Amino acid sequence: xxxxxxxxxxxxxxxxxxxxxxxxxxxxxxxxxxxxxxxxxxxxxxxxxxxxxxxxxxxxxxxxxxxxxxxxxxxxxxxxxxxxxxxxxxxxxxxxxxxxxxxxxxxxxxxxxxxxxxxxxxxxxxxxxxxxxxxxxxxxxxxxxxxxxxxxxxxxxxxxxxxxxxxxxxxxxxxxxxxxxxxxxxxxxxxxxxxxxxxxxxxxxxxxxxxxxxxxxxxxxxxxxxxxxxxxxxxxxxxxxxxxxxxxx
Amino acid sequence: xxxxxxxxxxxxxxxxxxxxxxxxxxxxxxxxxxxxxxxxxxxxxxxxxxxxxxxxxxxxxxxxxxxxxxxxxxxxxxxxxxxxxxxxxxxxxxxxxxxxxxxxxxxxxxxxxxxxxxxxxxxxxxxxxxxxxxxxxxxxxxxxxxxxxxxxxxxxxxxxxxxxxxxxxxxxxxxxxxxxxxxxxxxxxxxxxxxxxx
Numbered sequence: 111x112x113x114x115x116x117x118x119x120x121x122x123x124x125x126x127x128x129x130x131x132x133x134x135x136x137x138x139x140x141x142x143x144x145x146x147x148x149x150x151x152x153x154x155x156x157x158x159x160x161x162x163x164x165x166x167x168x169x170x171x172x173x174x175x176x177x178x179x180x181x182x183x184x185x186x187x188x189x190x191x192x193x194x195x196x197x198x199x200x201x202x203x204x205x206x207x208x209x210x211x212x213x214x215x216x217x218x219x220x221x222x223x224x225x226x227x228x229x230x231x232x233x234x235x236x237x238x239x240x241x242x243x244x245x246x247x248x249x250x251x252x253x254x255x256x257x258x259x260x261x262x263x264x265x266x267x268x269x270x271x272x273x274x275x276x277x278x279x280x281x282x283x284x285x286x287x288x289x290x291x292x293x294x295x296x297x298x299x300x301x302x303x304x305x306x307x308x309x310x311x312x313x314x315x316x317x318x319x320x321x322x323x324x325x326x327x328x329x330x331x332x333x334x335x336x337x338x339x340x341x342x343x344x345x346x347x348x349x350x351x352x353x354x355x356x357x358x359x
Numbered sequence: 360x361x362x363x364x365x366x367x368x369x370x371x372x373x374x375x376x377x378x379x380x381x382x383x384x385x386x387x388x389x390x391x392x393x394x395x396x397x398x399x400x401x402x403x404x405x406x407x408x409x410x411x412x413x414x415x416x417x418x419x420x421x422x423x424x425x426x427x428x429x430x431x432x433x434x435x436x437x438x439x440x441x442x443x444x445x446x447x448x449x450x451x452x453x454x455x456x457x458x459x460x461x462x463x464x465x466x467x468x469x470x471x472x473x474x475x476x477x478x479x480x481x482x483x484x485x486x487x488x489x490x491x492x493x494x495x496x497x498x499x500x501x502x503x504x505x506x507x508x509x510x511x512x513x514x515x516x517x518x519x520x521x522x523x524x525x526x527x528x529x530x531x532x533x534x535x536x537x538x539x540x541x542x543x544x545x546x547x548x549x550x551x552x553x554x555x556x557x
Contacts, residue, residue, distance in 0.1 A: 279382075280380075280382035281382045281385040283382070284382050284383055284385045284386040285385050285386070285389060287386060288385075288386045288389040288390065288393075289389075292393060294500065294503065295496070295500060298485075298496055301485060301486060302485065302486070302492060302496075304489075305400075305404065305489060305492050305493075306400040306404070307492065307496050312396065312400060313396060313397065313400060317393070317396060
């Protein structure tokens with residue numbers, strides 16, 4: 111592939127980041143009625159009413175979000191390639207970030223899938239609505255560690271970037287690590303049904319998810335900038351010189 | 360741990376500066392904001408159930424809290440002494456002070472183990488009531504910070520033993536020390552909120 115085409119694909123992949131962000135918040139968040147999300151303490155009957163009253167929106171929201179969540183993949187791929195340039199011959203952190211990003215997509219996708227299943231047969235038993243709601247929330251809230259690893263890997267590669275114009279500024283890297291570990295309180299959703307650490311609480315839902323999307327937006331800006339720099343030929347070569355086998359040009 | 364191993368750049372040091380790696384302060388400030396959110400959540404929930412919180416608070420063993428406060432404050436002092444020793448060209452003393460700090464950090468973890476064991480034996484857990492939910496969640500999240508901080512201290516101790524710190528080379532030491540002081544500061548707030556505030 112010639113360099114111009116490659117750079118164009120890289121830029122499109124990096125712009126998949128903001129596209130994911132907007133579609134995730136709109137389809138998964140708003141249409142899926144996850145802003146605010148249901149309480150783990152609500153009864154099976156209340157949950158069923160919640161689904162039945164918003165059936166069309168919930169179906170559309172989750173079915174589309176299972177497609178758009180995949181915009182996370184090209185973004186993860188371009189970040190891996192950018193990290194591999196920093197790492198050189200053994201891009202362990204890049205691979206880790208790639209795996210973390212790929213699995214994040216599955217975790218988010220499966221949460222929406224459980225809720226889409228719940229909305230599939232509106233005449234089902236209320237206990238099943240409750241079970242599927244629980245499965246979706248615990249699926250996404252307890253399995254954050256692959257996302258945390260993705261973020262920590264990106265931050266560590268960023269901190270090791272000794273070029274004059276690094277991929278990420280150092281403060282972004284430290285913020286990334288912190289955003290990654292801000293998920294830890296979400297593990298408490300496996301036990302608690304009320305309060306700020308329950309799955310509808312500020313400390314297990316709103317703050318960690320906001321931090322995740324905050325990191326994602328900040329990283330997207332710097333990734334797009336990096337691709338643009340190379341498009342305009344103003345790139346500073348990676349210190350390692352050689353690139354990973356099969357990773358980028 | 361790249362922050363610990365970061366090379367210093369004497370030129371970027373001014374007379375008035377944040378200690379250690381400047382960029383790590385973003386992390387520390389973010390941590391403080393996060394715990395700030397925890398404390399606000401506690402205060403707001405407490406306002407709704409003052410009697411329950413006050414009654415449950417009496418079942419906590421304050422002596423565990425006091426001992427742990429003393430352990431962390433003393434440990435912070437040891438870290439300050441280690442940094443002062445390095446800056447005062449007495450770097451050989453730094454590993455001793457850091458070892459004291461590590462010992463006190465481990466002691467904090469051991470005390471917490473006994474405190475939790477006593478609570479679990481008494482049938483208390485994070486699902487008992489709102490107060491105990493906060494007590495267990497906040498102290499466990501803080502304990503995770505103590506564990507990470509102790510690991511950082513061990514890395515600092517290894518570096519100090521290998522002679523990696525000198526009067527002109529304190530960035531890594533100061534960075535780790537700043538994190539440890541943050542862990543200490545957070546505990547002082549937690550202790551006051553959970554054990555003392557009536």
